[in-house]
Amino acid sequence: MSEHSENSATNGNTVGNPPRKMRVLLETYGCQMNEYDTELVKSILEKDQFAIVKTENEADIIMLNTCAVRENAHRKVYGRVHDIHHRREGRPVMIGILGCMATNLRQELFENRGLKIDFIAGPDSYKRLPTLIREASAGEQAFDLTLSEFETYSDVFPARKEGVNAWIAVMRGCNNFCTFCVVPYTRGRERSRSVENIVGEVKVLAADGFKQVTLLGQNVNSYRHEEHDFAHLLEEVAKVPGIERVRFTSPHPKDFPDRVIDSIAANKKLCNHMHVPAQSGNDRVLDMMNRTYTRKEYLDLIAKMRAKVPGVALSTDIIVGFPTETDAEFEDTFTLMKDVEFDSAFIFKYSERKQTIAAKKFPDDVSEDKKTERIVRLNDLQKSISLKKNRAHLGEIHEVLVEATQTAKSETEIQARNDGNKIVILKAGPEQVGDILKARIVDATNYVLKGERV
Ligand code: SAM
């Protein structure tokens, strides 16, 4: 890399010309928290005189913000690093690995794979990125993987994309130690931001024109700051004038006290959609996963949600092929999904993650073929349920929030979203992004609803 000074991120210093800022491309893999963290990193780097660019060709530095939750995410990142080196042959580029993979795979990244990584920063170390880049430019192996007990970024305002929705991290980390999950190791212990700090940020977002906020956390509904719990936070955020919709992800079923459900029922701004990750429908598997609820307790929670919030949209996460899961135990997951009829579901094959309790104690003994067979059956089931549930909306009138004035498929259609988090496609009209309108649902696939203005 070209030389650059210790105090400013500049490059190509030509006499008489102002020094050029070093240009950074950021790529994000994984969950919304990573999308949000990328926005934080952009803000940190821009303050330090780096320039953010959009294409690989323009970049002096490429940072991959990674996910370690499932194996396919980290395979993608390895592939991408090789790809960058291959395409940039002869033109130097620095590569940095950020996020969960950084924490999880430090040794492998630097030593075992010959991946040519210049620096590594864990999820709590982004403020140190400018320093790490400088150390790496000086030829040092630069990394910081310290995990913090406190929220590290309360004073950083993310460089957000324009749009209707702003993500906002309200807590980080997780104390639950589900046996399959790497998050407690890569993201550390739970810590929450104060209600005042969050509400302050939401007020700025409203002033900037955002209509919706999505509160984020690895285990968002276990939010707690001093005497304030998640229900209080939801209510306070919903009070901010200008914010029309409040969503949250990703919650755990154990942290849905009545007050949270009652608030969602009573407050129009709190969207009628709850994501309730079940993971399995079998008690022995749930116990091995350390999920802390039984099938019956889970089903009771779903029944309560439906009783208190009529018409609530429900979604879930499922893992198939957890170690020792038998055909009969898998059938319990199948019947759970069939009985509950979720509006949508994210279904994953179990993938063994280093450091986790399952990796240490339970051999990954369900064959790949079995996992495939199970995931295909659940995906087919869910598709038919989603179609049935979407078709049940035909003729209803929904309030929808416009997200885009054209769709990926057509410039003459707009994309909006209803309260239950379903995409509604309408013919283009005078509406702008952020407008709310009423639409009659006239058609449905398993994925989207089609609407007409009323
Ligand atoms: N906190 C949420 C909860 O308690 O359910 C989930 C957050 S987790 C980061 C996102 C989803 O990834 C999980 O719900 C789970 O279905 C999936 N997942 C996590 N670890 C996995 C693994 N080792 N193999 C397959 N899927 C996994």
Ligand code: SF4
């Ligand atoms: Fe992972 Fe969610 Fe379990 Fe925490 S609660 S360990 S984030 S699956």
